[in-house]
Each structure stands twice: as structure tokens, then as C-alpha cells.
Amino acid sequence: MTDLSDLVETPETEREPRADAVSHARAATAVADVPHMKWWGWGVPGVGFHFEDKPAFAPFVAKAVGLDLHAVAPLDPPRFDGVDVPPGRDDGRVRSAAAAVVGDAAVTDDAMDRVVHTYGKSLRDLVRVRAGVLPRTPDLVVYPGTEDEVQALVTALVAEDAVIIPFGGGSNIAGSLEPDPAESRVVVSVDLGRLDRLIDIDEASGLARIQAGALGPVLEAQLNERGWTIGHFPDSFTHSTLGGWVATRSSGMQSDKYGDIADIARGMRVARPGGLLDVRPYPSASTGPSVRELILGSEGRLGVITEVTVQVHRVPAKRVIHAYFFPNWSAGLAAMQALAASDVHPTVTRVSDARETGFSLATAKESKGLSALAQRGLMAFLKRRGWDLDELCLSFIGYEGEPDHVGRQRKAVERIVKQHGGIGVGTGPGVLYDQKKFDTPYLRDFLLDRGTAGDVSETAAPWSRLRPVYDRTIAAAEAAYASLGRQGWIMCHLSHSYHAGACLYFTFAFVFGDDPVAEYDVVKTAVQQAFADEGGSLSHHHGVGLEHAAWMPDAVSAEGVGVLRGLFAATDPGGNLNPTKIVR
Amino acid sequence: MTDLSDLVETPETEREPRADAVSHARAATAVADVPHMKWWGWGVPGVGFHFEDKPAFAPFVAKAVGLDLHAVAPLDPPRFDGVDVPPGRDDGRVRSAAAAVVGDAAVTDDAMDRVVHTYGKSLRDLVRVRAGVLPRTPDLVVYPGTEDEVQALVTALVAEDAVIIPFGGGSNIAGSLEPDPAESRVVVSVDLGRLDRLIDIDEASGLARIQAGALGPVLEAQLNERGWTIGHFPDSFTHSTLGGWVATRSSGMQSDKYGDIADIARGMRVARPGGLLDVRPYPSASTGPSVRELILGSEGRLGVITEVTVQVHRVPAKRVIHAYFFPNWSAGLAAMQALAASDVHPTVTRVSDARETGFSLATAKESKGLSALAQRGLMAFLKRRGWDLDELCLSFIGYEGEPDHVGRQRKAVERIVKQHGGIGVGTGPGVLYDQKKFDTPYLRDFLLDRGTAGDVSETAAPWSRLRPVYDRTIAAAEAAYASLGRQGWIMCHLSHSYHAGACLYFTFAFVFGDDPVAEYDVVKTAVQQAFADEGGSLSHHHGVGLEHAAWMPDAVSAEGVGVLRGLFAATDPGGNLNPTKIVR
Numbered sequence A, B: 001m002t003d004l005s006d007l008v009e010t011p012e013t014e015r016e017p018r019a020d021a022v023s024h025a026r027a028a029t030a031v032a033d034v035p036h037m038k039w040w041g042w043g044v045p046g047v048g049f050h051f052e053d054k055p056a057f058a059p060f061v062a063k064a065v066g067l068d069l070h071a072v073a074p075l076d077p078p079r080f081d082g083v084d085v086p087p088g089r090d091d092g093r094v095r096s097a098a099a100a101v102v103g104d105a106a107v108t109d110d111a112m113d114r115v116v117h118t119y120g121k122s123l124r125d126l127v128r129v130r131a132g133v134l135p136r137t138p139d140l141v142v143y144p145g146t147e148d149e150v151q152a153l154v155t156a157l158v159a160e161d162a163v164i165i166p167f168g169g170g171s172n173i174a175g176s177l178e179p180d181p182a183e184s185r186v187v188v189s190v191d192l193g194r195l196d197r198l199i200d201i202d203e204a205s206g207l208a209r210i211q212a213g214a215l216g217p218v219l220e221a222q223l224n225e226r227g228w229t230i231g232h233f234p235d236s237f238t239h240s241t242l243g244g245w246v247a248t249r250s251s252g253m254q255s256d257k258y259g260d261i262a263d264i265a266r267g268m269r270v271a272r273p274g275g276l277l278d279v280r281p282y283p284s285a286s287t288g289p290s291v292r293e294l295i296l297g298s299e300g301r302l303g304v305i306t307e308v309t310v311q312v313h314r315v316p317a318k319r320v321i322h323a324y325f326f327p328n329w330s331a332g333l334a335a336m337q338a339l340a341a342s343d344v345h346p347t348v349t350r351v352s353d354a355r356e357t358g359f360s361l362a363t364a365k366e367s368k369g370l371s372a373l374a375q376r377g378l379m380a381f382l383k384r385r386g387w388d389l390d391e392l393c394l395s396f397i398g399y400e401g402e403p404d405h406v407g408r409q410r411k412a413v414e415r416i417v418k419q420h421g422g423i424g425v426g427t428g429p430g431v432l433y434d435q436k437k438f439d440t441p442y443l444r445d446f447l448l449d450r451g452t453a454g455d456v457s458e459t460a461a462p463w464s465r466l467r468p469v470y471d472r473t474i475a476a477a478e479a480a481y482a483s484l485g486r487q488g489w490i491m492c493h494l495s496h497s498y499h500a501g502a503c504l505y506f507t508f509a510f511v512f513g514d515d516p517v518a519e520y521d522v523v524k525t526a527v528q529q530a531f532a533d534e535g536g537s538l539s540h541h542h543g544v545g546l547e548h549a550a551w552m553p554d555a556v557s558a559e560g561v562g563v564l565r566g567l568f569a570a571t572d573p574g575g576n577l578n579p580t581k582i583v584r
Helices: A018-022 A057-065 A093-102 A111-116 A123-130 A147-159 A216-225 A242-248 A291-295 A329-341 A354-362 A370-376 A378-384 A403-419 A428-436 A442-448 A463-484 A516-533 A549-571 B018-022 B057-065 B093-102 B111-116 B123-130 B147-159 B216-225 B242-248 B291-295 B329-341 B354-362 B370-376 B378-384 B403-419 B428-436 B442-448 B463-484 B516-533 B549-571
Strands: A140-142 A163-167 A187-191 A198-202 A207-211 A265-272 A275-279 A304-311 A318-326 A348-352 A393-401 A452-462 A488-497 A501-511 B140-142 B163-167 B187-191 B198-202 B207-211 B265-272 B275-279 B304-311 B318-326 B348-352 B393-401 B452-462 B488-497 B501-511
Touching: A057 A354, A057 A488, A057 A501, A093 A140, A093 A147, A111 A140, A123 A442, A123 A452, A123 A516, A147 A163, A147 A187, A147 A265, A147 A275, A147 A304, A163 A304, A198 A216, A207 A216, A207 A265, A242 A265, A242 A304, A265 A291, A265 B549, A275 A291, A275 B549, A291 B291, A291 B549, A318 A329, A318 A348, A318 A403, A329 A348, A329 A393, A329 A403, A329 A463, A329 A488, A329 A501, A348 A354, A354 A393, A354 A488, A393 A403, A442 A452, A452 A463, A452 A516, A463 A488, A463 A501, A463 A516, A501 A516, A516 A549, A549 B265, A549 B275, A549 B291, A549 B549, B057 B354, B057 B488, B057 B501, B093 B140, B093 B147, B111 B140, B123 B442, B123 B452, B123 B516, B147 B163, B147 B187, B147 B265, B147 B275, B147 B304, B163 B304, B198 B216, B207 B216, B207 B265, B242 B265, B242 B304, B265 B291, B275 B291, B318 B329, B318 B348, B318 B403, B329 B348, B329 B393, B329 B403, B329 B463, B329 B488, B329 B501, B348 B354, B354 B393, B354 B488, B393 B403, B442 B452, B452 B463, B452 B516, B463 B488, B463 B501, B463 B516, B501 B516, B516 B549
Parallel strands: A140 A187, A163 A187, B140 B187, B163 B187
Antiparallel strands: A198 A207, A207 A304, A265 A275, A265 A304, A318 A393, A348 A393, A348 A488, A452 A501, A488 A501, B198 B207, B207 B304, B265 B275, B265 B304, B318 B393, B348 B393, B348 B488, B452 B501, B488 B501
């Protein structure tokens, strides 16, 4: 098959961000060594997206959102000394109470630290933090070093009637981290970054006890060392933590094989004002309303997750991602549905719509990119076969296991791909998909530096509703752009297949005017409402936070919202645990 | 391979109990047509276990529990006219309120109806109901015919401060149905039996909306008619309902493929005092603490389940169960563990310990049973191979799907079976396993008629804990028998495999003295405590009820119990919804 190895490269980064995190795997983690992302953007300082070697990128952006990359001068990185950080509100009492537990060096009211812990990394967050919009920051940031410290801290802070917001990697994009602007009590961000150890592997059971503050690469490196993998690789993997995954019901790219974090996380320990909540890790159980599933997605409202027992798997003998082209979106969707209904179990199923396929082609590098490909004649070949290249849809399907299992699965998948008019284009693009999959969020800062908003919304819906959800979402975004008088872009892929449906993941972008957040709200609201109107969930794996809370009644009805409100009121009567999130 | 077709026949019944239930599939279900089990025992009146054609059974029972079946005269079936049913406590107000919703004909205070709705079918329940021990029965039984009626009924009953206990098939063995003896308010059993319809199938998504009161055979027949199956076949299948499965987190025999009911049930509708709670059926979602998983296992404490949207599958092209022998229990356990860690996906994995294997051999019929088998020389062959036949363990492994998929899966499984010293013995036993799997509970009444107690306890534990759980449970039961001065029996099988562990299902029996319930408590408590002490769940698929509530702190810690207590207090402040169950 043709080598398309650079065809779908996701944005390149200047250096590898994972190495830095991995270095913490074994050393005792000091407060100073807890890694944080840029205060004003995604990822590691010094790393960013650039397009100079991607000849198709600038024309693509010009066409998509009307932005001339060669004409616009990017903003300089924001300077922290220009940011007006409001003073902390603690009169010293909460600080003393926290320091009595964790020691003085693990409590700070440093302005930069407080700003880093104010927001996640949504478009709304980045716009505000870059503009110095900080109506409320945490008053203190605390770095407990042990589970006992977390428990004592929670007890002490609630005794002082402080507000507790747990903080993992800070990659949240649903508004789960920000303090309520109206909050008059002392707000404390509890950073779990020092709790980053693999405690133990039960090798017979494939269960690993891991501290909640471990970043993806940190925990995966510790598992890999012993021949194991968690199999959970969300886009945020490099900068998100196990506790954060559990708190927001995260899902990783190989969820078709390994499950969502809701399947992977079997046991968990949570520091609550009354004491440590400990859900024992059973493979399954019929023990009443599931306390395990109450903690999953709880976003800090039930306490601070300190440790999770997760399913782990032997690193598979073989792991490969193949790329396929489908003649159009309908064919791609139908093929994914047929795969889900079959006896086949690939580990990754993903197909991009024509727009996202165009985006992927446009981010290929010059050396081995689209032009090289065109020379090799694949596109001409497809055209001769009668394909409309503007409708072309790129798909990735992953396989893992023993080599003969992988071979058999691939053969069975490719029979179904063929039945739906698809064509295999080899492993080249898949290798790159794999290497670069965690770097896409850097592109958002690149665009923001150039006056352009970009963000994502994703949903899960039954197979029968995917096309209606897709069509209405595209139409809703376009209507929103029209109402703003903006030229906008929206693209989509299907990923995470289940028996009954799949996830649709939308990315949207537009050049904004004077009030980017207000304009973003118009687009984001239109997209989310389209999901709800056509039977899609408010999110598949990004959580609720503040951003998606308005659609909770669509998901679980007003009565279901009432049940959750009752739960939080009963288990956190003082409203100390990340109040206002999920349901007010 | 040798035909062992009658080797592991489960107890024979005199007529087929499923036909009766299936006949309700299409007709509009009238109050009088809601099927109930015997008031004093399991299953359909007139159906029972007998052993006359099973020559090995009486010697087996004599050896196991010291009971001479030929010497003991069975009790006659209990007579209802000797039962002293306490009068209902309603002064007419609650009856009027209920009748205003469902009509007069759908409300009853009939003594038999009240007794039928007092208990489930645990050993404790059967002993009490046969002895006329009825400290508290429901005062009224109501049969709503529509979801609207259920909702209006719940609202009206709570307005009258009545207690509501939802009732499905009445097969519960965890004490989830009985009214609190200390309850002074009017207790109403809400029987869902008229809500037994398949509403709709979303064929593209493999999702079916089904009313909660549908019995297993009733809903399966409606699905089969259109080419679909729910794939959920608990032992109680014939006499349990979809709503009951959800309310107790049930698991079926093919759970390795189809999942537990917690996986199968995607959406649900629940009548609550405040209105209808409606969880939309998504394939997956990150919408905060899962309201879906709150309803699962809620045993009526959050309201009355009226409808469930379940995953359904096309009836597979091929479905087969093969039997295997292992030389001993350790080899059987190790083989199941190796299967779970492999790339293979059988639909059923099950292995009996040597005792349960002995029981299965003893329930074979004369005509084609053990003696015939012995003649055919398999046992002699195994003996020549060096097997200790007293250690022999029988295993069932099931396969489903397209024929070539089934063939490949079986080949891969049998490689692993062979690696663990196992040997295939064909499909004969599997066919019988399949036909008779729902009839085992009849045996309990047969024993009870002869002064012998029998019941079951099951647990789920990580692979590493299965052997410790097993060993301690056997030892604990034997110590309990010794303390009672009884000759007792306990046997076990592994079933329901997961990545991280499996279910161990224990059956125990003993000849009791003057106080069977007190003696049963000694044994049952010892078994449950052994589970908890070695890391097993309090139940894998029977629920909590009253029977297992004492072990909730072991499962989710005292703090987790507090969270559930808070949940129930907040969402049912009057304590009207099946109070005292799960956590007091």
C-alpha cells in the first residue's frame, strides 16, 4: 500500500513534552517539582505550533475562517507582570490550618501559583486569563504530599469553612476548576501533583493502585517499567491526571478495547470531611446504588480523590493503527456502525468528516505531505474510481494483541470497510496519529495569538441519532456564525464506538471581534443545544463543570438533577466542596 | 467426542414453566393475568423436582447432608387456609387514593395477594411463609396498568404517607421486598406485572424500550419475534422482571459477552414523588455522578422503575456451549483466569469445583447418565491418565456469533484449556445446561419439604483473591456446621469472568433442627463474612436488601454508607420508598 506517513500529521511541536513529565516517575516529588502548564495556554513553555513547513496550512486557514496567516502579526506571549491579581482573602487562619497539616512550604499564596490554579484550558479560560480577567482566584494553593495529609487537610479546611477545589493537571475545558466569583469564603486549590506514585500492581488480577495526582506519562512510565499499560490515552494525556480522569469521567483513544475510565477505575479512595471514603476494587458487584459511579464524574463535589485502583493490561505483543479512506461521511459512519455490530473488536475506531479530513491533509509537512502523495497518484486513482475528493473521509482503525489475533481482526475489519466502499492506505498515517495525538491543543494558542477562537464540543449518541446530531450541529454552528457576521469553521470525527452508538467530536473556529467570550458562547451554546435536541449527551468525556450544566436536565431530567442536588446537599451540607459545579 | 448429554442435567421439572409466561406477550395484560409464583415456594404450581429416575441422587444426598431420601416422608404442600394473615392496616383512605388512580379492580387487600407480595424466595422467606410467620404484610397490593398510573400512584401514596414497595417477579433472595415489621404506616406493594410490553426497538442502535414489569420470557419472546435478544439470562429469568434486574444489579449467564444489567440498561424511567425521572439512553456519557448508576441497584429506594431502554443484539447465527473437564479446581480457576487475560471472548465461562461436579453427576438421569458414561469408559480413561476422579471439575464455555467466529474462538479457548490440563467433552452437557438452567431453584423446595435447608451466596473478587475467598468460605461454612452440630454441604462454581476477576457462586445445604432460620443465619453470616475478609463483594448479582446490608461498610466503607444514607434522606425525606433496605 502507498506510504502516507506524513499525510495526517497533527501539529508539530518544537520539542517532546512527555520527557519532562516522565522524569518525575521515581524521584520523591517536591512541591517545586510539581509540573504546571503555561499560565496563559496549553502545554509546556517554549513549545508551540508552527506552520512554516506545512504549505497547505495557510491556504486552508484562509479558506476556512478567512484569516491570512502571512498578513497577521501574532501577539507576543502575555506578560505576567501586567496581570492584576486580586489579593488573597485569607486573614491567615486558613493558611495556618493548612500549614499545620502539610507544613509551611506546601502552602502558598503566590500570585502566579494562584493564577495557574484559577482556570482550566477552555477557550473561555484562555481568553480570560490572557486578558487578566480574574474576578476570583483561589486564595491559597496547597500541595499535600500524602493521602493522610489530604484527609487531614480536607477536615481542617472544612472546619475553617473554606472552599476546596481539587486540582490535577489543570487541563479541564468544562469550567470545573474556577472559583465562584461570588464566593466570599477562603478558596483553596488542593493540588494533587505530589501524589504521583504507582503504589502496587496485583499482577494476577491486572489491577494497579495509583495515586490520583499522577500525570498520564508519569503513571504509564511506571506501569511500562513492569510490562503493564493502563490503556487510557485521552487527548489531554500528557497534562492530565488519574484523579482528574475519574473526576470528569474521561475516555481515552483506545476505549473500544480498554473501556472508558468509568470501566477502568475499579476502586477509589476519597478524602471527605467525615473521613476517608474507600470503594473496594471488585470486578463487578451488586452493592446498591454504585458509590463507585458517584465518585466518577463528581468533579470535587464529593471530596478529593487520593488514589484509584485501575485495570491494567500487559503491554500487547503487537499494536498497530491502519488508515482508510471512505468516499464520503455516510459511508464512514455506516462502516463504523457495522463494525460495532460485528464480532470484531478493534481497539480504535475513528473516522473524520470531509472537513476534518481536509484539515488533516492541510497539516501535512511539505517533505512527505500531500504533494508527494498526489505525485504517487492515489488521489488521481480515487478520482478515476469516481470519488469526489471533496467528500473524502479519513479513518483510523487500531488493533492490539497477539500478532495472529491482530491479523485476523484486521482482515475481518477490512472486509467490512470494503463493503462500505472504503480503501486501506496503510500504517504510515497511523504511526503519526499515534506519535502526535497529544499535541493538537497547541494549535488553539497559535490561533488565539492571531485573533481566532477555536474549541471543541463532543457528544455521545445512539447510532440512529448520529447523522441527525451531526447535521443539526453543523447547521446550528453555521447559523451561529451567520448571526455573528463571522466566517466560521466546524469539523467532526466519530470515535469511541459502543454497542449502541458512538462519540461525535466537533472542532470549531472563527475570527472573533471585541468580545470573544460572548461570541464563543453563541457558537458553543448552539452546538450543545443541537446535541440535546437530537438525543446526544452534553458531553462524552469532558465532564459537566459550569460549561455544560445547563443541559443536565436534558440528560437526566429535572427530577434527576434534583436527585443530584439532594445528594450534594446531604453529603456536603456546608457547600465546601467545589460548589456550583455540575448542578448549582 | 463422547456424548455426555445427560451428565449434568439440572433437576427435571414436570412441565415447562416458560410457556405460561410467554402467553402474556401480546394480550393486553389484565390484573387477573399477572402471573405469580407459588405463595409458599419457587415457580409454577404443580411443578417440582423429583429424583426417582436419578439413581445417584439419593446416595449423594445421604453422603452430603446425612439425609436418607427413601426414609423421610416429605411434608405436604402448605395449606393457605391454615395461615393466619394479620388484617390490613388501611382505614380505607389509602385504598381510595390508589383506586382513584388505577381503578377499584386494580387495588386489593386479598389475603393471598398480600402474602404473595410479602417476601421474596430466599430460604429465610420460604421458611417463614411456610410457617405462617407474617409479622408484617403489605396492607394493599396495587396493579397499575400504565406508566402514568404508576407516577400518579406514587404521588398519591406519598401524599398519604404510605410506604411503597415495588414488586416485579418476587424472585428476590436478599430480603429486598419485605415490609419492616415496625412499620406503622400503610404499606403498599406496587406490582408492575401489567407493564410487560416491548414498546419499541431502535434497530440501528440495538436499543429497545421495554416496560419494567416484563418477565424474562415475556420480553425475550417479544424481542425474538423481531430477531433480537437481550442476552440477559439470570437463573431467575423465568420469574424475574426487567425492573427487578435493574433494581438489584442482576447479571445473566452470558454476561461475558452481553455484560451485566448495569451495562445492558442504558436509559430508565422512574416514578418518584416529585415526578418522573428520565435518564436518557446514551451509549456513554460524562454527565457527573451517574444518575443511571444510582437507579441501578436502588431496590425501590429512589422510586418505582417503569421502563428501561436496554441494549439488544441480533439473535446470533450460532450459539453453542461446550463442556470440559479439569483435573482439579486449581487448574480450572487458572484456565478461566488465562482466558480472561487472552484475546479470546467466549460468552460463558464457568467451572464447578469438585463438589459441585459431584452434584451434577448425581443429578443425571438413569437412562443416559453416569452409569452409561462409565460404560463408555471416559472415567476409566481419565483414571488411567492419572486423574483423581474425586477432584474432577466440570466446566462450561459458551460461544456465539458467526460460525467462523465461533469456530476460531473455540479453537483458541481449547488451546488454553489444554495448557491447563483440561479436556473437552463435547456439547451434550452444554445443551442440557442451556435447557434446564432456570429450574434449579425448585430443588430448594424439595429439600425444604424434607427438613433440609439450602440456599446460595455469591461474590465477586479479583483473580488474586478467588482462591483465598474460596478456601476461607469453605472453612467458614464447615466451622458453622460444626458449631451447629450439623452435617452440612457447600459447593461452588466460578462464573461471570471479567478482566480483573470473577464471581464465585456457593450453594450450601444442611438438615436443620427446631429453628431453621437461626441455623441458616449462622451459616449464611459465616459465608458472607468470609467473602468480606478476603476481598470479595457482598454479592455479585443478588443485591443488598436486608440480607447483605451488614457488609456494606466492607464494600464502600462507613463513609460510603454515609453518602448513600444522605442520598436516600435527601431524595426521600419522608422515608416512603422501600425504607430500611440497603442501608438503614
